[in-house]
Amino acid sequence: xxxxxxxxxxxxxxxxxxxxxxGSSNSNGYAALGKAVELQSxxxxxxxxxxxxxxxxxxxxxxxxxxxxxxxxxxxTGFIGWLRTDRASGEAWxxxxxxxxxxxxxxxxxxxxxxxxxxxxxxxxxxxxxxxxLEKPPFTIYAKRFYxxxxxxxxxxxxxxxxxxxRIRP
Numbered sequence: 057x058x059x060x061x062x063x064x065x066x067x068x069x070x071x072x073x074x075x076x077x078x079g080s081s082n083s084n085g086y087a088a089l090g091k092a093v094e095l096q097s098x099x100x101x102x103x104x105x106x107x108x109x110x111x112x113x114x115x116x117x118x119x120x121x122x123x124x125x126x127x128x129x130x131x132x133t134g135f136i137g138w139l140r141t142d143r144a145s146g147e148a149w150x151x152x153x154x155x156x157x158x159x160x161x162x163x164x165x166x167x168x169x170x171x172x173x174x175x176x177x178x179x180x181x182x183x184x185x186x187x188x189x190l191e192k193p194p195f196t197i198y199a200k201r202f203y204x205x206x207x208x209x210x211x212x213x214x215x216x217x218x219x220x221x222x223r224i225r226p
Contacts, residue, residue, distance in 0.1 A: 074128045074182045081121035088118045091125065095135050096173050101202045113137070113170060116159055123171075124186070126179040134179030137171035140164045140191050146198040150210045167191050167215075169199040188215045 079088055092114050096102035102110060117123045117137035126134030139159040146166030148154040156168060167190055174180035187197055194216045201209040 069128060069176075069178045071178060071181055071185070074126055074133070074178050076124055076182055076186050077127055078124040079118065079121055081119060083118065083121065085115075085118045088123065088125075089114055091132055092118070092123070092135055092137070092171075095132055095175075096171070099173060100204075102171070102173065117171065120160055122190075126174070126182050128176075128178060133175040134183055135171060135173040136169060136183050136187070136190075138167050138169045138190055140195070141166050141168060143196065146196065150198045150200065150212070165195055167195045167197050169197055172199065187213070193217055 089111075093111075096110075114137065117139065120139065122139055123135065123137040125132050126136075139156060141156050141158060141161045141164045143165040145154075145156045145158065145161075145164075146168050149156050149168050149170075159168075169187065169190075172180075172183055174183060190197075194214075197211070197213040197215065199211040201211060203209070
C-alpha cells in the first residue's frame with residue numbers, strides 16, 4: 057500500500073536533505089513499531105485497516121529487518137516495508153489480494169512492498185530511488201497504489217542487476 061500526504065504548501069527540499077535509515081533484525085523493534093504506527097495511523101490507507109491484521113504485517117517487516125524510515129530535519133517523513141518471496145506469491149498478492157504464505161524466501165524472485173508512507177514528495181522520491189536496492193537482484197518489485205477515490209493501481213518493476221552495474225541510457 058502506498059499513501060502520500062502532500063499538498064502545494066509542503067516545501068520542496070532537495071533529495072540530499074533526506075536520509076534513508078534502513079532497519080535490521082537487530083533494530084529496537086519496539087521503537088521501530090511505535091514510529092511506524094505513529095506515522096501510518098493518521099492515513100486512511102493504513103489507519104482504517106484492522107489493527108491486528110496491520111500490526112502483524114508491521115511486526116513481520118520489523119522482525120525480518122525489511123523496513124526503512126526516511127527522515128528530513130530530524131523528523132520521520134516516510135516508511136517502507138517489504139518482504140521477499142516467490143514470484144507466484146507476489147503475483148497472487150498483487151492481482152488476487154491474497155496474503156503471502158511464506159514472507160521470507162531469501163532468494164525469492166519477488167519483493168512485495170506492502171507499506172509505503174511518504175509525508176511529502178521528497179520522501180517519496182528517496183523511497184523510489186532506494187527501492188531497487190532493498191534486496192540482492194534479480195527480483196521484481198510488486199506494490200499497490202491506493203487513491204483517495206478507492207482506486208487501486210498495481211505496480212511492478214523488474215530489477216535485474218546490482219546498482220553499480222546499472223547503466224543510465226542517454
